[in-house]
Amino acid sequence: MTIKESRNSRRCAICDENQNRVLFQPRFSGLALGSLMTGYDVVVCEGCGFCFADNVPDQTAFDIYYRxxxxxxxxxxxxxxxxxxxxxxxxxxxxxxxxxxxxxxxxxxxxxxxxxxxxxxxxxxxxxxxxxxxxxxxxxxxxxxxxxxxxxxxxxxxxxxxxxxxxxxxxxxxxxxxxxxxxxxxxxxxxxxxxxxxxxxxxxxxxxxxxxxxxxxxxxxxxxxxxxxxxxxxxxxxxxxxxxxxxxxxxxxxxxxxxxxxxxxxxxxxxxxxxxxxxxxxxxxxxNYIDASRKVENRIHETINELIEGQNPLIVWGVGTHTQRLMATSQLATANIVAFVDANPNYQGKRLNNVPIISPKSLIGMGEPILVSSRIFQSEIVHQIRFELKLNNSIFTLYED
Ligand SMILES: [Zn+2]
Known part of the structure; x- marks a missing residue:
């Protein structure tokens, strides 16, 4: 997929107001050939209070992405x-x-x-x-x-x-x-x-x-x-x-x-x-959500900083929003990442930060430690590494559960 990122401002879909206030600006590191966007503005409409992402690509770009x-x-x-x-x-x-x-x-x-x-x-x-x-x-x-x-x-x-x-x-x-x-x-x-x-x-x-x-x-x-x-x-x-x-x-x-x-x-x-x-x-x-997220994010950034300190080779599992955000906003982008892993074939063969994205099975024979970059699928991924792929690589996780 080759979409040139063009981000447009959206009028409020409820009251048609074009005045809004920015609450937060998420940022993502783009996937080579396959990214939708590298960021947007979370805004609140001054007219009616509806909150939405402003400065995003148009509907056609989303249609291609979902296809x-x-x-x-x-x-x-x-x-x-x-x-x-x-x-x-x-x-x-x-x-x-x-x-x-x-x-x-x-x-x-x-x-x-x-x-x-x-x-x-x-x-x-x-x-x-x-x-x-x-x-x-x-x-x-x-x-x-x-x-x-x-x-x-x-x-x-x-x-x-x-x-x-x-x-x-x-x-x-x-x-x-x-x-x-x-x-x-x-x-x-x-x-x-x-x-x-x-x-x-x-x-x-x-x-x-x-x-x-x-x-x-x-x-x-x-x-x-x-x-x-x-x-x-x-x-x-x-x-x-x-x-x-x-x-x-x-x-x-x-x-x-x-x-x-x-x-x-x-x-x-x-x-x-x-x-x-x-x-x-x-x-x-x-x-409230943004304030709470900031606190947790600070702790995760500290964990990542300790993990990458020695510049030892590292594999990162997951290339979705979670990883793309860390690559844009934390020191993970400076780590010595040798491969990304993702179970979705639509991502495999593409690159993130010029590092190849490979399938879980391709990990067999690779000995580097694996960082699990997901919260809600963290335990599922750890289980897959140990019990389905039967790999002994060191595993690092970012969340307690
Ligand atoms: Zn509105």
Missing amino acids: EMSKYEHQDRFGQPSEFEVRQFPELVRFIQKYIPDEQARILEVGCANAGLLNSLQQSGYKNLLGIDPSPICAQNAEQLYRIRVLTSALSDIKAEPGSFDFIIMVAVLEHIQDLNGALQKIHDLLAPLGRLFIEVPDATKFISSPDAPFQEFSIEHINFFSQKSLENVMGIHGFTDVFSTQVSYDQTDTYTGHTIRMVFQKHNVGDKFDLILDNDSETGLK
């Missing part, structure tokens, strides 16, 4: 869902059944990845299911694993008639979308009159409660930071009425509990009156 660099194909486990997803799907199905009980209903899932949730709906009797995902591998996996049809497309290019769907699902999608106006207009068009939409997004007011690495919630992919108020606002002005809302917490890995906002909306006319609610929650939540 070519998807993390959601999970080729390392042949497209199968994780044990945590398998635990979560039945609850989601029960929830969806409440709002769309008709098994003949036309259901579309946007950003369906390998269609694990659609498969659970299929097993519960739903007959008219369609997915859309930018990654062609996801469509192949969905077909092979479940015989479910998934269109390989960006939402803006979807080949479907207006009013084609009775129910649309967007779980962990809206926080990734650069052009919220375009996406929500498209969703509104695709829904039949009185059609319903199920949305789940991370709750930005609860970032501080999730024990991930410092600043990890400001990832390369998450560029909208919703509170319940800002989600209601953005949906309200795009022609959707709130039918149900709740806050949910569930385990996404051994050590990570995600806090999300789960809402169901119903389509109404875009012109219907909607009064914006001023959102004071998001800025407070993000500021």
Whole structure:
């Protein structure tokens, strides 16, 4: 992938204000051939309080990134869902059944990845299911694993008639979308009159409660930071009425509990009156999160400084947001790194800071110590090194659990 990074300022997708204040500026070290961006500004809108990433590439650049660099194909486990997803799907199905009980209903899932949730709906009797995902591998996996049809497309290019769907699902999608106006207009068009939409997004007011690495919630992919108020606002002005809302917490890995906002909306006319609610929650939540992240980050930087002091050769496992941030903001960039490792084939063969990215299996025969650069997958990676790859290399970790 060769995208020249061009970063554009975004108007607020809720109130169209272009005045905002910067709360934090995440920075990332770019991956050669495959990077989306090397930083953005976390801002709060002066008009309505919505918090989002400003100065990011345009939607087309994101569409190419999700087509070519998807993390959601999970080729390392042949497209199968994780044990945590398998635990979560039945609850989601029960929830969806409440709002769309008709098994003949036309259901579309946007950003369906390998269609694990659609498969659970299929097993519960739903007959008219369609997915859309930018990654062609996801469509192949969905077909092979479940015989479910998934269109390989960006939402803006979807080949479907207006009013084609009775129910649309967007779980962990809206926080990734650069052009919220375009996406929500498209969703509104695709829904039949009185059609319903199920949305789940991370709750930005609860970032501080999730024990991930410092600043990890400001990832390369998450560029909208919703509170319940800002989600209601953005949906309200795009022609959707709130039918149900709740806050949910569930385990996404051994050590990570995600806090999300789960809402169901119903389509109404875009012109219907909607009064914006001023959102004071998001800025407070993000500021607390930023302060807490700074404290943890200082400790991690000290650990890294001690580790790299002797300039001994080092292997670093992981090349996602966590590593790209450390390479841009800590002394890790000056370490004697001989290789990066990542399980995602989309990263393998590329380079980070001119150092090759290799597969886990390529580690066999290499004796250098391995730094595990992840918090939420730390224990899983250590387990993989010791018990699946059966390697005796020294292992360094950055977090206690
Ligand atoms: Zn605004």
